[in-house]
Amino acid sequence: MGRPPNLYAFSDADVAPNLRKYVLDQQTEALKRHNVFRVALSGGSLPKTLAKALLSPPSSPSSDDNDPKPDFSKWEIFYADERCVPLDHADSNHALLRSELLDKIPPNLPQPKVHPIDEQYLDDPQEMADQYEKLLVSVFAARDSVKLPLFDLILLGCGPDGHTCSLFPDHPLLRETDAWVLSIADSPKPPAKRITLSLPVVLHAAKIGFVATGEGKKGILKKIFETEEGGRLPCGLVNEGAGEKIGDAGSYPRY
Numbered sequence: 001m002g003r004p005p006n007l008y009a010f011s012d013a014d015v016a017p018n019l020r021k022y023v024l025d026q027q028t029e030a031l032k033r034h035n036v037f038r039v040a041l042s043g044g045s046l047p048k049t050l051a052k053a054l055l056s057p058p059s060s061p062s063s064d065d066n067d068p069k070p071d072f073s074k075w076e077i078f079y080a081d082e083r084c085v086p087l088d089h090a091d092s093n094h095a096l097l098r099s100e101l102l103d104k105i106p107p108n109l110p111q112p113k114v115h116p117i118d119e120q121y122l123d124d125p126q127e128m129a130d131q132y133e134k135l136l137v138s139v140f141a142a143r144d145s146v147k148l149p150l151f152d153l154i155l156l157g158c159g160p161d162g163h164t165c166s167l168f169p170d171h172p173l174l175r176e177t178d179a180w181v182l183s184i185a186d187s188p189k190p191p192a193k194r195i196t197l198s199l200p201v202v203l204h205a206a207k208i209g210f211v212a213t214g215e216g217k218k219g220i221l222k223k224i225f226e227t228e229e230g231g232r233l234p235c236g237l238v239n240e241g242a243g244e245k246i247g248d249a250g251s252y253p254r255y
Ligand SMILES: O=C(O)[C@H](O)[C@@H](O)[C@H](O)[C@H](O)COP(=O)(O)O
Pocket: 042, 043, 044, 045, 046, 081, 082, 083, 093, 156, 157, 158, 159, 160, 163, 164, 165, 166, 189
């Protein structure tokens, strides 16, 4: 199986500056392409790491005023997965992003456009997924020919069981081929009701970055990259399916 081509390991202090460069490189590409930067984000530790990357001044001695900066006026943020809870609930990925990143954007900078879930469908994850898919259709499929939404960048975490988004190991949702957004009512990780981008949507993104930080990720990353069983886990499926589009900007503990 072996390591994928775009895998980088950083010391803790170097994760944020390298993630900053990676994200801003994708921003530059996206703005060249269509003058908007459409990003899907997951929850977990990612919002905090991303805030550190985007909101701290670049720490590299070689950085200068010409280095790219986040242009949040051009950002559209979507959720790679979201829990079916109110937007101010402690389990909400949107609440997490707000407290870790959005609320910390200095007032002199514009806010990105953010697309949270619609709270009126909290009790019905399938309807919630359908509504979020409709939102994606309205944003991405202005042209009839669009079969899948093209996110400029999807930033994902890697769960200790190899899950990513709310795609869990061996779950039937992994076999979905048509829908863009899926519902899950039996998530092994609470809360049980969630929505998630489907695997084909994740794989279709222009770039996909896994951000996996900390010593605790060592075992699961080793399994994903080095075993056949790991290759069948959701993170492994994204890794295999996306190939060169994967740019791992996380801290990869050496083993
Ligand atoms: O809704 C979720 O459960 C999260 O989005 C989840 O998919 C997360 O990204 C991983 O569990 C990694 O979490 P950490 O970054 O905290 O390790």
